Amino acid sequence: MNNQTSGDSALQIMRTVPSLTIVVPCYNEAEVFIYCVDALNKIVTDLVLRKKIEKNSRILFVDDGSKDNTWLQITEAAKKLDYVQGLKLSRNRGHQTALIAGLSVVDTDVCISIDADLQDDIKCIEQMIDKYMLGNDIVYGVRNDRSKDSFFKRNTANIFYGSMSAMGVNQIENHADYRLLSKRALAALLEFKEQNLYIRGLIPLLGFNSDKVFYTREERVAGESKYPLKKMLGLAIEGVTSLTVTPLRLICALGFLTCFFSFLAIIYILVAKFTGQVIEGWTSVIISIFFLSGVQLLSLGVIGEYVGKIYLETKQRPKFFIDEQTTD
Structure with a gap:
C-alpha cells in the first residue's frame, strides 16, 4: 500500500538528514544480544559516516523484565558504544507494551522498531530511511517469502490475515513490527491510550503517507523464539478483539x-x-x-x-x- 500524493515532492525538498532511534524490545535475549548489538551498531555507524542519518542517532534496547543477564549486557554495551542506550521495565509486560515503552521516549526525527533476534533484514534500515526522505511517514517491513516457515505456520498465518481482512481489519499482510515511523506518525500513534495493544493493527489507522520494503526473514542467530504457539494465538485474539466487533x-x-x-x-x-x-x-x-x-x-x-x-x-x-x- 503506497499512499504517496503529489505533495511528496515538497516533503522531499523540505526534509533534511534525519536523526534515528532504533527501538529493540528484549526479553531473555542474552544469547543473541552480542550479535544484535554488533550488527545494529555497524549499521548505524555506517549510516552516520555516509551522512544518511545524524550523529545523535541511537539504538535503544528495552529490557522487558528479562530473567537472564540481558540488562547487564545492555548496560555494558551502553558504556562501551556511543550509540547504545538502555531502558529497563520494572517487570515483564509483553512485547507490544515493551515496544510502546521504547517508542514513548524517542525524541529523534524517525524511529525504527525491530526485534532482537536478527530475523528481520537489517539492510532494509537504509531503504526505510530512503523512503522516508521521499516523503513517507510510515515504512513497513514486509516479508515476501515464507518458504522457510513450517507448513502449519505458513497456512495458519494465511488464515489469520484472511480472517482479519474479512472482518474489516486493515493491516499489512506479512508485516510484524519491523517499521519506520516519522516523528509526527509516532506522535499520532502515542495518542492511542488503550491498554490492549495490537500495534501492527493501529499503524494503518494513522493514515499518513506510507510505503513498503520487502525482505526474506532469516532463522534466529541464537536463542529460542519468544513467540510459541500459545503467544501467537494470544496475539491473534488480541488483534481481533482490539480492532473489530x-x-x-x-x-x-x-x-x-x-x-x-x-x-x-x-x-x-x-x-x-x-x-x-x-x-x-x-x-x-x-x-x-x-x-x-x-x-x-x-x-x-x-x-x-x-x-x-x-x-x-x-x-x-x-x-x-x-x-x-x-x-x-
Whole structure:
C-alpha cells in the first residue's frame, strides 16, 4: 500500500538528514544480544559516516523484565558504544507494551522498531530511511517469502490475515513490527491510550503517507523464539478483539440462525405429533442440548473477552513502569 500524493515532492525538498532511534524490545535475549548489538551498531555507524542519518542517532534496547543477564549486557554495551542506550521495565509486560515503552521516549526525527533476534533484514534500515526522505511517514517491513516457515505456520498465518481482512481489519499482510515511523506518525500513534495493544493493527489507522520494503526473514542467530504457539494465538485474539466487533455480530447472526432452525424444528414436531408420527427416543434431544450448550458457552466466551477488555480499559492503569535507564 503506497499512499504517496503529489505533495511528496515538497516533503522531499523540505526534509533534511534525519536523526534515528532504533527501538529493540528484549526479553531473555542474552544469547543473541552480542550479535544484535554488533550488527545494529555497524549499521548505524555506517549510516552516520555516509551522512544518511545524524550523529545523535541511537539504538535503544528495552529490557522487558528479562530473567537472564540481558540488562547487564545492555548496560555494558551502553558504556562501551556511543550509540547504545538502555531502558529497563520494572517487570515483564509483553512485547507490544515493551515496544510502546521504547517508542514513548524517542525524541529523534524517525524511529525504527525491530526485534532482537536478527530475523528481520537489517539492510532494509537504509531503504526505510530512503523512503522516508521521499516523503513517507510510515515504512513497513514486509516479508515476501515464507518458504522457510513450517507448513502449519505458513497456512495458519494465511488464515489469520484472511480472517482479519474479512472482518474489516486493515493491516499489512506479512508485516510484524519491523517499521519506520516519522516523528509526527509516532506522535499520532502515542495518542492511542488503550491498554490492549495490537500495534501492527493501529499503524494503518494513522493514515499518513506510507510505503513498503520487502525482505526474506532469516532463522534466529541464537536463542529460542519468544513467540510459541500459545503467544501467537494470544496475539491473534488480541488483534481481533482490539480492532473489530465482528465476532459479536457473528454471535448475533448465529443466534438468529439458531432461532430460525429451532422454529422449523418446532413446526416439524407439532406436525409429527398431530399426525401420529412421533418417534420416541432421546438422541435428537441430547444432540440439540449439546449443540445449543456449546453455542451458548462459545458466545459467552467471546462476549466475556470484550467485557474483560472494557474492564481493563476503564481502570486506566499505567501500561508500564521504568525501573532503570542508562545515561548518555
